[in-house]
Amino acid sequence: xxxxxxxxxxxxxxxxxxxxxxxxxxxxxxxxxxxxxxxxxxxxxxxxxxxxxxxxxxxxxxxxxxxxxxxxxxxxxxxxxxxxxxxxxxxxxxxxxxxxxxxxxxxxxxxxxxxxxxxxxxxxxxxxxxxxxxxxxxxxxxxxxxxxxxxxxxxxxxxxxxxxxxxxxxxxxxxxxxxxxxxxxxxx
Numbered sequence: 001x002x003x004x005x006x007x008x009x010x011x012x013x014x015x016x017x018x019x020x021x022x023x024x025x026x027x028x029x030x031x032x033x034x035x036x037x038x039x040x041x042x043x044x045x046x047x048x049x050x051x052x053x054x055x056x057x058x059x060x061x062x063x064x065x066x067x068x069x070x071x072x073x074x075x076x077x078x079x080x081x082x083x084x085x086x087x088x089x090x091x092x093x094x095x096x097x098x099x100x101x102x103x104x105x106x107x108x109x110x111x112x113x114x115x116x117x118x119x120x121x122x123x124x125x126x127x128x129x130x131x132x133x134x135x136x137x138x139x140x141x142x143x144x145x146x147x148x149x150x151x152x153x154x155x156x157x158x159x160x161x162x163x164x165x166x167x168x169x170x171x172x173x174x175x176x177x178x179x180x181x182x183x184x185x186x187x188x
Contacts, residue, residue, distance in 0.1 A: 003060065003061065003063075004063075004109070004113060005110065005113045005114070006060055006061055007061050007062075007063070007074070008105075008106040008109045008110045008113070009106070009110060010061055011074070011078070011102065011105055011106040012102050012103065012106040012107065012110070014075070014078065014102070015078075015098055015099060015101060015102020015103070015106070016099070016102060018032075018082055018098055018102075019095050019098050019099050019102070022082075022086065022091070022094070022095060022098070023091075023095055028086060029083050029086040029087050032079055032082060032083050032086070033083055035079065036076060036079040036080060036083065039072055039075065039076060039079070040072065040076055042054050042072075043058075043070075043071040043072030043076070044071070046058060046071055046072075047071060054071075054072075057072070058071055058072075061074075062074075073167070074167075074169060077167040077169035077170050078101070078169040080169075080170055081098075081101060081169045081170045081171070081172065081173040081174065082094075082098050082101075082173060084170070084173060084174050084177075085097045085098055085173040085174065085176075085177050088174070088177060089177040089180070089181060092138040092139055093138075093139065093177050093180045093181060093184075094173075094177065095137075095138040096134075096135040096137075096138040096139045096143070096144060096147055096176065096180060097135075097147065097151075097172070097173040097174070097176040097177040097180065098173055099131070099134040099135055099137070099138070100131045100134065100135050100147055100148055100151035100172065100173070100176045101151065101168075101169065101172040101173050101176070102134075103127055103130045103131040103134050104127050104128065104131045104148070104151045104152050104155045104172065105155055105168060105169065105172065106127075107123070107126065107127040107130050107131075108120070108123040108124045108126070108127040108155075109123075111123040111126060111127070124152060124156070127152065127155075128148055128149065128152040129148075131144075131148035131151055131152065132144050132145050132148040134148075135147055135148055135176075139180060142183070143180050143183050143184070146179060146180075146183060147176040147179050147180050147183075148176075150175055150176055150179045151172050151175070151176045154168060154171055154172050154175050154176075155168055155172060159171055
């Protein structure tokens with residue numbers, strides 16, 4: 001349970017950090033792609049040998065099942081999802097989509113892990129509203145409301161390609177971005 005809480009806190013912090021750095025034009029898709037490739041290589045190497053910092057990340061944040069099959073899976077998919085949002089959508093849409101991912105994928109789980117009530121429905125609703133507020137920094141309130149709702153829904157469903165589950169870190173920023181793009185096309 002402690003590791004899962006660390007994972008979800010790291011997930012939230014990573015999303016906020018990415019959004020901040022992208023907003024202030026300190027990083028872009030190319031930088032994230034290079035970092036993703038480097039991390040992917042290091043995570044794959046970590047299956048065969050111990051690499052100091054990678055070992056720390058894996059020991060403290062990685063699920064055991066992923067560590068054996070695809071170490072760093074969550075962060076790699078998260079970064080690819082962010083890169084997709086940056087490449088396919090205008091800046092405000094990309095930022096809203098990334099912050100929605102950061103919040104709907106972490107806040108309900110964090111609340112579940114730290115509260116005694118463990119009321120999943122309430123935690124999901126709180127996550128939805130926090131995602132709405134986060135996204136409304138970058139897009140209109142109606143856009144933020146609809147995108148946060150879509151992000152919350154896609155966080156709770158399992159999409160599959162054949163027998164393989166598609167990681168929500170890939171899906172959420174793209175579906176939220178598409179929803180925001182369609183809303184802009186319809187209402188502008």
